[in-house]
Amino acid sequence: MTSLVSARNVSKHYGDLRAVDDVSFDIVKGCITGLIGPNGAGKTTLLKAVLGLTDCQGSLSVLGLDPFRQRKELMQNICFIADVAVLPRWIRVKQLLDFVEGVHNHFSRKRAEELLARTKIPANAKVRQLSKGMVTQLHLSIITAIDAKLLVLDEPTLGLDIIFRKDFYSDLLGDYFDEGRTIIITTHQVEEIENLLTDVMFINDGRIVLDASMESLPSQYVELLASGEDADQARKLNPIFERDVFGKKVLTFEGISRNELSGLGELRTPDIADLFVAKVKGAAA
Amino acid sequence: MIRGQFALLQRELWEHRSLYVAPIVVALLLTLIALTGQVSVNGMDHVDIGIVGASNMPENARAAVMSGIMIGLSTTFVFAMCILTIFYALDSLYAERKDRSILFWRSIPSTDFETVLSKLLTAILVIPLISFALMIATHLAVLLITSVWVGVRGGSGLQLIWASAPFFDNWTATLTFVLALPLWLSPFIGWFLFVSAFTKRSPFLTAFLPLAVIPLLEKMLFDSAVFAEAVFVRSIKMPLFKDLETMERLFEEGEDFAMVGDAELSLLSLMDLGGFLSHPGLWSGLIVCGLFTAAAIYVRRYRDDS
Numbered sequence: 001m002t003s004l005v006s007a008r009n010v011s012k013h014y015g016d017l018r019a020v021d022d023v024s025f026d027i028v029k030g031c032i033t034g035l036i037g038p039n040g041a042g043k044t045t046l047l048k049a050v051l052g053l054t055d056c057q058g059s060l061s062v063l064g065l066d067p068f069r070q071r072k073e074l075m076q077n078i079c080f081i082a083d084v085a086v087l088p089r090w091i092r093v094k095q096l097l098d099f100v101e102g103v104h105n106h107f108s109r110k111r112a113e114e115l116l117a118r119t120k121i122p123a124n125a126k127v128r129q130l131s132k133g134m135v136t137q138l139h140l141s142i143i144t145a146i147d148a149k150l151l152v153l154d155e156p157t158l159g160l161d162i163i164f165r166k167d168f169y170s171d172l173l174g175d176y177f178d179e180g181r182t183i184i185i186t187t188h189q190v191e192e193i194e195n196l197l198t199d200v201m202f203i204n205d206g207r208i209v210l211d212a213s214m215e216s217l218p219s220q221y222v223e224l225l226a227s228g229e230d231a232d233q234a235r236k237l238n239p240i241f242e243r244d245v246f247g248k249k250v251l252t253f254e255g256i257s258r259n260e261l262s263g264l265g266e267l268r269t270p271d272i273a274d275l276f277v278a279k280v281k282g283a284a285a
Numbered sequence: 286m287i288r289g290q291f292a293l294l295q296r297e298l299w300e301h302r303s304l305y306v307a308p309i310v311v312a313l314l315l316t317l318i319a320l321t322g323q324v325s326v327n328g329m330d331h332v333d334i335g336i337v338g339a340s341n342m343p344e345n346a347r348a349a350v351m352s353g354i355m356i357g358l359s360t361t362f363v364f365a366m367c368i369l370t371i372f373y374a375l376d377s378l379y380a381e382r383k384d385r386s387i388l389f390w391r392s393i394p395s396t397d398f399e400t401v402l403s404k405l406l407t408a409i410l411v412i413p414l415i416s417f418a419l420m421i422a423t424h425l426a427v428l429l430i431t432s433v434w435v436g437v438r439g440g441s442g443l444q445l446i447w448a449s450a451p452f453f454d455n456w457t458a459t460l461t462f463v464l465a466l467p468l469w470l471s472p473f474i475g476w477f478l479f480v481s482a483f484t485k486r487s488p489f490l491t492a493f494l495p496l497a498v499i500p501l502l503e504k505m506l507f508d509s510a511v512f513a514e515a516v517f518v519r520s521i522k523m524p525l526f527k528d529l530e531t532m533e534r535l536f537e538e539g540e541d542f543a544m545v546g547d548a549e550l551s552l553l554s555l556m557d558l559g560g561f562l563s564h565p566g567l568w569s570g571l572i573v574c575g576l577f578t579a580a581a582i583y584v585r586r587y588r589d590d591s
Contacts, residue, residue: 074395088386102292
């Protein structure tokens with residue numbers, strides 16, 4: 001498989017703060033990678049480095065290009081939607097289409113117009129007249145109509161109501177995604193994207209604490225719901241994290257086969273949010 | 286690259302509607318004033334436009350008066366253009382940071398160089414050309430009003446006004462002037478672009494405060510006025526004219542337009558384009574502008590805003 005993003009020992013320091021600290025990973029074509037981490041973990045800094053918006057130490061290659069030094073070439077093949085990358089409020093929808101058509105070689109105006117026709121966005125409206133949800137819809141329609149290889153989404157649905165959020169992800173999968181495209185996405189609402197991810201990366205304090213395919217998670221991680229002596233026995237197998245749920249103990253294990261735990265209680269695969277807490281808090285404990 | 290640059294220039298016109306709205310307003314105001322039968326010519330309050338209908342006026346004097354009226358109209362545009370350029374340049378790289386749309390603009394495939402270039406081109410080329418187009422429209426509107434005015438009084442507007450107005454001379458000279466002026470003032474434009482890219486707040490203050498403080502400090506510390514003089518000379522003395530005195534006399538109050546005697550008044554012949562283009566001051570100014578623009582590009586590229 002081809003590696004679209006390849007990072008080797010990438011770091012970004014702001015003074016003494018190590019926003020991204022010696023990070024290495026690969027992102028291959030055709031996958032949807034969730035980049036999960038708390039605020040200030042370095043997610044946005046890492047994405048900015050990938051997008052060529054900030055310089056960094058180490059070796060970072062995106063689509064075979066140096067993102068910071070070859071940003072223009074890169075941007076022909078990358079799109080991004082970020083909560084902070086807002087569309088200019090003064091621009092009209094039609095002007096936006098004209099503009100993107102003028103600067104992007106891979107933009108299909110026809111496709112964008114088709115997608116917009118399905119929404120309630122008037123072609124002559126200014127961005128300032130649209131609701132936040134509609135602005136995101138507009139942005140996604142434009143990006144879907146650009147034949148880009150990599151899409152980066154940084155908190156794309158922040159501040160949107162649940163209907164728009166659901167629509168956003170179903171449009172993303174239905175209209176945008178195909179095997180030729182690759183998506184990197186960060187969000188706080190992990191549970192909403194859990195089912196569409198193919199890969200997941202956890203980042204905390206500038207370091208990657210987990211980099212795995214979603215398929216591999218059930219064989220690597222298991223949660224045991226147990227109480228009393230069963231829990232005590234399970235503890236001897238070194239769970240990475242333990243928490244209480246309704247008087248029972250939930251123990252998270254890494255690299256322990258389910259056979260070893262069978263009989264001690266209910267087994268299940270942790271969801272992303274719980275796994276994240278287990279990895280981050282477990283490592284800190 | 287060309288297609289992209291065109292889209293970027295178009296963006297400037299969409300974002301800064303004042304680029305064409307302001308000169309249109311000036312054009313409408315001047316036309317309105319002309320409709321009342323008067324033209325406000327710089328230095329002369331309210332010249333009665335009927336003066337050019339006087340049939341006993343020598344042809345060359347009538348042409349000179351007409352040219353004077355056209356210059357007067359153009360001068361108003363030039364003032365508006367200067368103010369517009371200052372506000373535009375100061376806003377051009379500041380607004381996109383203030384409204385947080387900069388990350389969107391940086392998500393499209395154009396370099397920071399191309400983007401800043403589009404703003405520089407807008408300031409030194411697009412604004413003058415729009416102003417020039419509206420100057421011509423205003424000249425035509427005012428002359429039309431004048432010829433109707435003359436016609437109503439039994440004169441031949443066609444002959445007295447249209448036949449004697451020195452269009453070619455006046456318009457060529459005006460175009461040369463409005464294109465030369467931003468080049469001559471380009472160090473200021475470069476400085477404004479840089480401030481616009483650099484400042485965190487109030488670009489206007491940041492841009493003009495040093496122009497006031499540096500001369501003051503220089504005076505206190507070195508008892509000299511090199512900076513102040515450089516700025517002052519740059520602001521008012523563009524070396525485009527051979528004969529500034531004739532130009533000035535044209536606008537002096539009470540001066541008879543017939544002072545040109547039997548000679549034809551030609552604005553073009555008062556200009557020295559070769560002298561202007563070979564003036565070291567022009568080129569040193571362009572270099573300063575280039576340095577400030579490069580600094581603006583650098584700041585836009587390397588600053589980490591979020």
